[in-house]
Amino acid sequence: MSISTRTPRNLCPQQLAKKLAQAAATQTLPKVLVVVHMAGASAPMAEIAALAKRYQVAIIEDASHAMGTSYQEASVGGCQYSDISVFSFHPVKVVTAGEAGVATTQHATLAKALRLLRSHGITRDAEDSHAALPPWGYEQHALGMNYRLSDIHAALGRSQLTQLRSFIARRFALAERYHQALADLPVKRPILDPESAWHLYLIELEHADIRRAVFEAMRAQGIGVNVHYIPVHTQPYYQAQGFQPGDFPLAEQYYAGALTLPLYPDLTEQQQDTVIAALQKAIEERSQ
DSSP: OOEEOOOOOOOOHHHHHHHHHHHHHOOOOOOOEEOOOOOGGOOOHHHHOOOOOOOHOEEEOOTOOOOOOOTTTTTTTTOSEEEEEEEEOOSSSSSOOOOOOEEEEEEEHHHHOOOOOOOOTEEEOOOOOSSOTTTOOOEEOOOOBBOOHHHHHHHHHHHHTTHHHHHHHHHHHHHHHHHTTTTTTTTEEEOOOOOSOOOEEEEESSSSGGGGHHHHHHHHHOOOOOOOOGGGSSHHHHHHTTTTTTSSSSHHHHHHEEEEEEOOTOEEEEEEEHHHHHHHHHHHHHHH
């Protein structure tokens, strides 16, 4: 029988408290803490923010999965507990603009710096200029980049924002159907969080050794299962920085049996039933 459990996907305040205390003792506190809202479910930001304030660490919310997510009856991205929140408009996200993203903040100074970096480090604001500008004038104050979303992409994103609530309502309805249908399978289901944007529906197979076989069996039937994500510290770039397998055991434990099931607003209940039946069959055949 499956078990709903708060698997180690979002940052744990208790573990964070230990890590920050250790870092303070060795004078290695970070300047910034990046908090990911995995699969659309908000991390416990109030507790995390209290710890960050204690140690004077800034917070960036990685809300790439969390467009439309709520936390304590407020929308994620309002930066009640962070300095900056970032969202993604990649094609697979809840709302897409084709690519790119957006950053939000309540700090005027940060907003000004972000706008400057977004547009090549160039300003046309007379108040910021070092000298009087002619009507066509501008000044470059930093080595910024062309981080702007194009007008066409922005129009696509704005049109989808009008459907955000209906998208999330449909995703939650599908998540509820998965939650009920998988109750008797040997998998860990995510907590059925009504405030989540349900960007992904992540399960963990109780028997991790069959994950690859289940994955391949479902893919062979044209079902787009996936695995989110390979722990970043096991990637070559981070291995070259000195990280090793075993450094983050909870991430590795989760990854060993992780499987992502299809979840998107246009998924029909008949298609979802096909996914569920294929998963059940694949697990049963490989657990014998």
